[in-house]
Amino acid sequence: MARLPHAAGARLAFLWEGRVVEARAGDTVAAALYAAGHRMLTRSRKFHRPRGLSGVFVADHLARVDGRPNVRLDDELVREGHDVRAQNVWPDLDRDLLRLARLIPRRWLRAGFEHTRLIPSGTPLFERWEAMLRFLAGVAERPPADQRIPAMAGRRIAADVVVVGGGPSGRRAAAEAAGQGASVVLVSRGTPPGAFARAGGAALPDLPESVTVLAEHEAFGLYRDGRLVGAAPRDGGAATAIDAGCVVLAVGRRSCPPLVPGADLPGVLDLHTALALAHDHGVAPGGAVAVIGTGDVEAVARRFAALSVGVGAVLETGRTTRILGNHAVAGIEADGRVLACDAVVHAGPWRTDPALGFQAATGGALRLIAQAGRGNVTVVGSAAEAPEPVVWGGHLDDAALVCPCMDVTVAEVRALAAAGEAHVEVIKRLTGCGMGACQGFPCWDQLGAALAALTGRAVDDRPTFRPPRGALTLAQAAGLAEVVGPEP
Amino acid sequence: MPRKVAVAIVGGGYHGLSLAFNLADRGVRDILVLDAGYFQGGASGRNGALVRGGFSSVEWTRFFGHSLNLWIGLSRKLGHNVMFTRRGYAIVAETDRSAAMVERALKVHAAEGLRSVGLDRAGVRRVLPAIDADRVKAAIHFANGGTAPHHAAMKAYLAACRERGVTVRYGTQVTAIERTGGRASAVWAAGQRIDADAVAVAAGAHNPDVARLAGVELDGAGMRIEAIAVAPMRRTIDPGIALIDRATYLHQTGRGEIVGGCEIAGEKPRMSLASDMPVMAHTARHLATMFPSLGAARVLRQWAGQVHVSSDFGPLLGQHPDLRDLWLSAGWLYGVAGAPASGDLLAKAIVTGVIDDRMAPFAVDRRRRNRPIVEESTVNLEH
Numbered sequence: 051m052a053r054l055p056h057a058a059g060a061r062l063a064f065l066w067e068g069r070v071v072e073a074r075a076g077d078t079v080a081a082a083l084y085a086a087g088h089r090m091l092t093r094s095r096k097f098h099r100p101r102g103l104s105g106v107f108v109a110d111h112l113a114r115v116d117g118r119p120n121v122r123l124d125d126e127l128v129r130e131g132h133d134v135r136a137q138n139v140w141p142d143l144d145r146d147l148l149r150l151a152r153l154i155p156r157r158w159l160r161a162g163f164e165h166t167r168l169i170p171s172g173t174p175l176f177e178r179w180e181a182m183l184r185f186l187a188g189v190a191e192r193p194p195a196d197q198r199i200p201a202m203a204g205r206r207i208a209a210d211v212v213v214v215g216g217g218p219s220g221r222r223a224a225a226e227a228a229g230q231g232a233s234v235v236l237v238s239r240g241t242p243p244g245a246f247a248r249a250g251g252a253a254l255p256d257l258p259e260s261v262t263v264l265a266e267h268e269a270f271g272l273y274r275d276g277r278l279v280g281a282a283p284r285d286g287g288a289a290t291a292i293d294a295g296c297v298v299l300a301v302g303r304r305s306c307p308p309l310v311p312g313a314d315l316p317g318v319l320d321l322h323t324a325l326a327l328a329h330d331h332g333v334a335p336g337g338a339v340a341v342i343g344t345g346d347v348e349a350v351a352r353r354f355a356a357l358s359v360g361v362g363a364v365l366e367t368g369r370t371t372r373i374l375g376n377h378a379v380a381g382i383e384a385d386g387r388v389l390a391c392d393a394v395v396h397a398g399p400w401r402t403d404p405a406l407g408f409q410a411a412t413g414g415a416l417r418l419i420a421q422a423g424r425g426n427v428t429v430v431g432s433a434a435e436a437p438e439p440v441v442w443g444g445h446l447d448d449a450a451l452v453c454p455c456m457d458v459t460v461a462e463v464r465a466l467a468a469a470g471e472a473h474v475e476v477i478k479r480l481t482g483c484g485m486g487a488c489q490g491f492p493c494w495d496q497l498g499a500a501l502a503a504l505t506g507r508a509v510d511d512r513p514t515f516r517p518p519r520g521a522l523t524l525a526q527a528a529g530l531a532e533v534v535g536p537e538p
Numbered sequence: 539m540p541r542k543v544a545v546a547i548v549g550g551g552y553h554g555l556s557l558a559f560n561l562a563d564r565g566v567r568d569i570l571v572l573d574a575g576y577f578q579g580g581a582s583g584r585n586g587a588l589v590r591g592g593f594s595s596v597e598w599t600r601f602f603g604h605s606l607n608l609w610i611g612l613s614r615k616l617g618h619n620v621m622f623t624r625r626g627y628a629i630v631a632e633t634d635r636s637a638a639m640v641e642r643a644l645k646v647h648a649a650e651g652l653r654s655v656g657l658d659r660a661g662v663r664r665v666l667p668a669i670d671a672d673r674v675k676a677a678i679h680f681a682n683g684g685t686a687p688h689h690a691a692m693k694a695y696l697a698a699c700r701e702r703g704v705t706v707r708y709g710t711q712v713t714a715i716e717r718t719g720g721r722a723s724a725v726w727a728a729g730q731r732i733d734a735d736a737v738a739v740a741a742g743a744h745n746p747d748v749a750r751l752a753g754v755e756l757d758g759a760g761m762r763i764e765a766i767a768v769a770p771m772r773r774t775i776d777p778g779i780a781l782i783d784r785a786t787y788l789h790q791t792g793r794g795e796i797v798g799g800c801e802i803a804g805e806k807p808r809m810s811l812a813s814d815m816p817v818m819a820h821t822a823r824h825l826a827t828m829f830p831s832l833g834a835a836r837v838l839r840q841w842a843g844q845v846h847v848s849s850d851f852g853p854l855l856g857q858h859p860d861l862r863d864l865w866l867s868a869g870w871l872y873g874v875a876g877a878p879a880s881g882d883l884l885a886k887a888i889v890t891g892v893i894d895d896r897m898a899p900f901a902v903d904r905r906r907r908n909r910p911i912v913e914e915s916t917v918n919l920e921h
């Protein structure tokens with residue numbers, strides 16, 4: 051696929067599945083592969099469905115880079131000569147014979163491979179059978195035995211105010227606190243902070259010099275009611291523990307795909323990811339993009355047009371009944387009609403990832419639940435707005451995936467609900483929903499919505515959102531052992 | 539909710555369900571299990587899943603050796619797949635002191651007829667190819683040990699209980715235990731009184747509180763322990779492992795995740811399900827040190843569970859010395875490994891009145907009688 055006119059960066063080359071792919075300096079591996087037309091990056095855990103960069107579900111863009119398994123291709127910058135290989139396929143991505151797993155009756159694959167009745171433990175065959183299940187479930191080859199990654203010495207800093215998020219509201223909160231004389235640390239995934247707003251064409255308030263910025267960092271956890279914040283750089287460097295007087299969460303919202311069959315196909319992107327591709331990397335999400343959304347969808351379409359991206363269709367997310375395609379998006383079905391397109395960008399429903407706020411404000415000895423007045427955390431900006439409901443057009447389709455990382459279908463949830471199982475924590479344990487690398491967002495929202503539709507009762511409940519979110523390697527975490535002691 | 543039962547069991551974790559199953563299997567009818575939380579909400583749904591039969595003491599080795607044998611036959615017994623896999627279990631010693639303990643433990647295993655071998659250097663490389671063998675001074679390998687994933691094993695126990703007519707209710711807290719004439723006679727739950735011929739407490743970390751409902755004290759305290767899971771990869775570590783000098787345990791799950799946890803110095807016992815940074819960081823450090831190729835692997839999640847720890851770290855099993863018909867399956871730090879045996883032997887005691895020799899040393903009042911059991915091969919810093 052051709053680059054957009056504004057694409058820049060020196061040309062370089064790397065290997066994908068043994069073939070040479072051209073990239074531009076500054077590309078993430080995910081962007082470079084997308085630009086080169088390689089949409090499918092891996093296959094899913096149980097059903098070996100094609101998966102590619104989505105921006106929503108982390109498991110769909112994990113690959114092996116120079117021998118390191120489970121590398122997030124949206125974080126990894128391309129380097130000349132990089133050797134990138136697909137995971138969870140055998141012998142390779144195109145010929146993947148493991149997809150024969152699809153022939154296994156789905157009933158047997160409920161809850162992954164771990165509930166099989168076929169061969170009970172204690173029988174002579176079981177150990178061999180289990181070894182095979184381990185192979186199927188293991189997803190990634192292990193790292194080479196001679197790989198040595200030393201612990202990265204951690205560091206500890208303190209601030210009156212820790213702001214998470216470098217967008218407009220995070221910047222405003224940081225500037226305001228700094229203006230009142232507070233010491234402020236701002237943690238942002240972006241380089242520089244505010245990447246999404248910038249890609250969307252918005253102006254960003256300035257950050258005062260006195261604010262310490264941890265750019266390209268992920269706040270991975272809020273501990274001790276939010277008085278201890280963990281942050282780690284996405285490049286594997288040293289992690290930081292921050293003693294926080296208080297925490298301001300300005301994490302924005304993310305768009306959730308419609309809960310319909312095909313929403314996991316390569317080429318279905320959330321707005322953040324699609325804008326980053328188009329704006330930051332000069333890569334068109336598609337030749338004819340269907341833009342779906344909940345708010346001013348036309349404005350989103352105009353933004354893409356301004357970036358020279360061809361938009362084929364514009365509609366409300368809630369009208370979508372199915373996304374069509376074999377290995378990548380080929381069309382979208384809405385209102386009983388099929389519209390041809392080669393990518394779908396969703397801009398809503400918008401929901402806030404509740405993980406960090408949840409970690410800081412919960413307690414309980416039988417179950418972690420939100421406790422009023424707990425946690426020194428304020429949520430600002432769009433993250434504080436009420437979540438928009440998860441949507442699907444028509445009826446709730448059994449083939450839709452509630453949790454794409456673990457391949458949990460609506461059918462599985464329906465079967466459990468019919469058996470009287472309506473507790474989200476129990477369903478999580480019985481299906482594995484939310485146990486993948488995204489750690490529950492947005493799949494627990496999708497689970498809640500599906501369960502509510504199936505039982506006719508409101509489900510506001512979510513399983514425990516656990517740290518660490520996103521990037522934190524063992525080597526990074528190990529470095530924190532020296533700097534953080536037990537809570538007094 | 540029944541008004542009168544033969545046995546009311548407080549807690550629907552491994553120990554409550556194992557007891558209920560074994561009572562039913564012995565022909566007891568009218569068994570009620572009440573659990574305040576949700577299914578697998580206690581430690582039984584938040585653990586490291588490791589199962590071994592051998593320890594350093596005769597008492598532990600006899601009890602847990604029995605339990606291991608029961609684990610091996612458990613799928614057949616329950617009629618559901620518990621997915622107990624015999625991938626082996628290794629105790630790894632890195633210091634002279636723990637290497638000496640390993641030697642002593644091997645003698646105990648030999649005397650008790652438990653299958654275990656000491657690993658030489660070649661053995662370490664064969665059984666644990668990913669470990670930094672230079673750090674290993676001595677190791678024990680139990681070919682029969684392994685792991686029991688709770689999502690399968692707990693599900694199997696619950697299904698087997700229900701099939702045998704046991705009433706199991708989650709989301710139902712026991713709020714009072716009545717005593718009449720020096721015996722436990724009823725429990726209260728959901729605003730209702732349920733008469734019981736016997737009450738059994740298997741409330742995990744909450745055991746001391748529940749015992750107090752009956753007006754009796756229990757040795758030990760509830761406390762948090764934490765664990766982490768590392769992003770999935772294919773077969774890297776076969777056996778369950780105790781890194782004895784690091785107070786660390788780990789295994790690789792059927793899903794390919796490496797799950798482990800450790801104890802750290804200076805951590806005060808606290809009841810909390812919220813996880814903290816230090817245990818995660820130390821576990822990561824121990825994993826990355828002993829398995830140096832894993833440094834770039836990502837921590838997928840961390841979590842906390844709560845257990846009841848007795849003063850000698852051993853289970854408290856049997857009738858409470860101060861209250862007749864109040865039975866306990868408490869103090870479980872190795873409660874996955876011990877679940878089949880605790881249900882088996884406690885049910886035998888309740889039904890027949892016979893206290894099995896393998897259970898007797900773990901009597902509830904052993905602290906009071908100054909008869910603690912010295913067990914050195916558990917993953918604790920106190921040694």
Ligand SMILES: Cc1cc2nc3c(=O)[nH]c(=O)nc-3n(C[C@H](O)[C@H](O)[C@H](O)COP(=O)(O)OP(=O)(O)OC[C@H]3O[C@@H](n4cnc5c(N)ncnc54)[C@H](O)[C@@H]3O)c2cc1C
Pocket residue numbers: 416548549550551552553554572573574575576578579580581582583584585586587588589710711712713740741742743744748763764765787799842843844845867868870871872873874875876
């Ligand atoms: C992180 C971690 C790792 C572990 N690793 C291992 C391991 O590798 N190997 C091993 O053998 N063991 C391990 N354990 C220990 C093991 O999980 C426990 O010993 C075991 O699960 C205890 O089972 P239980 O039935 O006694 O308690 P639980 O499973 O905690 O069940 C107790 C139940 O009682 C209920 N309850 C409490 N109060 C009341 C009340 N008033 N009324 C009604 N119900 C009540 C609770 O809701 C709970 O469900 C680990 C534990 C943790 C937390």
